């Protein structure tokens with residue numbers, strides 16, 4: 416915890432820079448001025464956007480409120496910020512689904528989770544019983560964007576409820 | 592005042608233990624009632640004889656239960672069955688005690704979980720006070736710890752507060768047995784009741800976490816069972832526990848209380864973490880504002896265990 420607006424997290428900003436000397440430096444200035452800690456810069460030279468700009472991905476670590484300030488000051492400095500947020504899939508979420516997993520189309524369930532809950536499945540273990548009528552269990556390991564485990568869980572609950580599946584979830588992040 | 596005169600309502604596992612242990616704590620039982628009978632003696636009832644009569648004849652004496660509530664005592668001990676909704680007969684017992692300016696100690700969760708605001712109003716108009724340590728986690732001093740810290744210094748409480756559900760889940764995990772099998776075993780051992788609904792559907796745990804939320808909210812908000820999101824353990828297959836174990840985890844029926852809300856349900860917890868207690872043990876974690884996390888565990892149920900909490904409350908009221 417820090418007293419500067421929440422826990423320090425990694426944030427990714429995607430910038431589009433005009434191909435001119437000094438552009439990158441100009442873009443990075445507001446970040447350090449606002450107290451963001453630069454972790455990495457991915458400068459895709461030669462890979463131009465449809466509008467002829469150079470896409471740059473910058474990873475910054477700072478508290479969420481400070482991050483908002485950074486994005487604001489970037490925009491004020493005239494830098495084109497195309498995507499900003501805690502965009503990294505760097506948090507893990509493990510849940511167990513219980514119910515008629517196979518009958519309710521497991522692959523569809525997983526697809527829904529990946530798209531609606533905005534999580535990517537990294538590992539699946541299925542334990543199906545012998546009889547068809549019994550319930551089976553699946554353990555899902557998901558990567559989620561940092562700070563979004565709560566939202567992802569809520570979506571997951573919705574998707575599961577539609578198929579009458581039970582979600583055994585971990586305790587909320589704050590309590591682990 | 593040192594010793595208190597007690598009126599004990601309810602002569603089940605808890606009430607009987609209170610009657611049996613009161614003297615050891617320096618208190619005198621002047622009345623005992625069950626559902627159909629009572630014994631009243633301003634000089635103190637003969638505890639042994641009363642307990643003997645209860646087990647031989649099913650009654651505690653010749654008097655009417657109303658005579659007990661109206662008799663001479665300092666503290667009324669409410670140990671009748673926990674009921675939902677109107678929380679009767681417990682609520683009326685507490686009301687009568689407070690209206691007579693007596694202190695009341697509850698083991699009965701019903702009134703504290705379902706009609707907390709009304710209880711506090713009755714208390715405000717009375718010379719008497721209420722305490723209810725025994726309603727949450729039996730012998731474990733959870734409420735008195737919260738009281739010591741002050742509710743505003745505790746941001747959340749979570750943990751395992753139902754020994755029956757915990758016994759079932761930990762046996763399922765350890766032995767690879769299914770729910771029905773372990774439930775039957777628990778019933779044979781007397782760990783689960785013939786009708787285990789309250790325990791396995793999470794209702795008993797939810798009542799306790801509702802009480803915790805009421806205490807943590809400290810009058811800002813009132814909770815009842817209806818406000819709690821409750822899931823039980825009856826649908827958990829052995830395969831789910833196997834999958835959890837493969838990943839270094841296990842499943843426990845965990846409740847969470849914050850000043851904003853209450854939930855109870857099966858949750859994944861680290862297999863070697865503090866929340867994965869085994870058998871009928873209970874544990875509560877308190878999240879404090881300045882002192883990190885407190886873990887308190889122990890026996891959450893049983894006659895003598897619960898009576899211990901009741902009698903500690905009595906001593907706090909009169910010492």
Ligand SMILES: NC(=O)c1ccc[n+]([C@@H]2O[C@H](COP(=O)([O-])OP(=O)(O)OC[C@H]3O[C@@H](n4cnc5c(N)ncnc54)[C@H](OP(=O)(O)O)[C@@H]3O)[C@@H](O)[C@H]2O)c1
Pocket residue numbers: 600601602603604605606624625626627656669670671672673674680698699700701725726729891892893894897
């Ligand atoms: N057992 C535990 O470990 C534990 C732990 C914490 C809290 N509690 C709570 O403590 C309370 C008592 O538990 P317990 O296990 O002792 O229950 P119990 O064994 O079912 O005993 C309940 C007692 O209440 C009596 N009763 C019922 N209606 C009454 C009335 N109108 N007036 C006077 N007495 C009445 C019953 O009388 P008869 O004998 O005539 O039927 C019985 O003696 C419950 O609310 C329970 O939830 C229990």
